[in-house]
Amino acid sequence: MGLRTRFAAGFARQLGHPSGPAGRLVARMLNKGNSRAVHGAVDAADPRPGQSVADFGFGGGVGFRPRLDRAGPTGHVHGVEIAETMLDGARRRFAAEVGGGRLHLHSGDLTALPLADASLDAAITTNTIYFIEDLPRAFAEVARVVRPGGRFVVGIGDPEEMRKYPFTAHGFRLRPVDEVVELLQAAGFAEPERRRVGESAGAFHLLVAERAERAEHAEHAERDGPDR
Numbered sequence: 001m002g003l004r005t006r007f008a009a010g011f012a013r014q015l016g017h018p019s020g021p022a023g024r025l026v027a028r029m030l031n032k033g034n035s036r037a038v039h040g041a042v043d044a045a046d047p048r049p050g051q052s053v054a055d056f057g058f059g060g061g062v063g064f065r066p067r068l069d070r071a072g073p074t075g076h077v078h079g080v081e082i083a084e085t086m087l088d089g090a091r092r093r094f095a096a097e098v099g100g101g102r103l104h105l106h107s108g109d110l111t112a113l114p115l116a117d118a119s120l121d122a123a124i125t126t127n128t129i130y131f132i133e134d135l136p137r138a139f140a141e142v143a144r145v146v147r148p149g150g151r152f153v154v155g156i157g158d159p160e161e162m163r164k165y166p167f168t169a170h171g172f173r174l175r176p177v178d179e180v181v182e183l184l185q186a187a188g189f190a191e192p193e194r195r196r197v198g199e200s201a202g203a204f205h206l207l208v209a210e211r212a213e214r215a216e217h218a219e220h221a222e223r224d225g226p227d228r
């Protein structure tokens with residue numbers, strides 16, 4: 001494997017699971033490069049004072065400050081991450097908010113969220129689903145923890161645009177936007193509103209979905225009866 005390929009593969013691994021000193025650098029880079037996209041996702045999730053909101057795979061945590069501001073003193077912000085380096089960084093930078101019980105940082109996986117059923121009013125996840133193989137399971141988990149009528153915003157780079165970056169050849173799952181939309185609906189979200197962050201053809205995508213009042217599985221349970 002050539003040096004360039006090795007670097008691209010290592011960078012891809014760090015993006016999917018930032019770890020150690022290199023992970024801390026990646027977190028800074030993510031916060032800078034993704035700030036506009038993450039802020040766009042927070043705006044689209046539209047958190048209100050007093051609400052409980054979450055960021056799954058928060059990375060450098062650039063979305064925490066606007067979320068804490070909007071949720072206000074009585075609101076709760078949750079962050080879920082698989083990467084300990086990202087959790088440690090957030091614990092340090094937001095020590096006051098964690099200590100004050102406004103920010104809750106959880107070590108966990110999008111496919112098995114450490115949160116109670118219907119406990120969130122809104123959630124976002126940006127630039128994470130490229131690293132998730134079992135996306136139906138992850139979206140089912142989000143549908144479980146977001147209350148009926150709550151919002152879920154998925155942010156992804158444009159797949160064609162992403163394909164131009166050499167590191168995405170190393171394990172990234174670049175799903176067509178329509179496929180992500182279908183999976184959201186299959187998990188129990190209403191058809192999402194499609195927004196873009198920027199004007200160009202390759203601009204970042206935001207899928208703004210509302211959790212249906214009744215989840216698909218609940219409808220099945222009702223139709224099929226409790227004994228089946």
Ligand SMILES: C[S@@+](CC[C@H](N)C(=O)[O-])C[C@H]1O[C@@H](n2cnc3c(N)ncnc32)[C@H](O)[C@@H]1O
Nearest residue numbers: 016017030034057058059082083109110126127
């Ligand atoms: C490319 S970074 C994006 C960070 C941030 N959301 C942003 O847009 O800047 C991907 C993040 O998702 C996290 N991640 C990857 N797979 C995950 C999973 N299954 N559950 C939770 N977090 C995950 C990684 O640890 C990493 O911090």
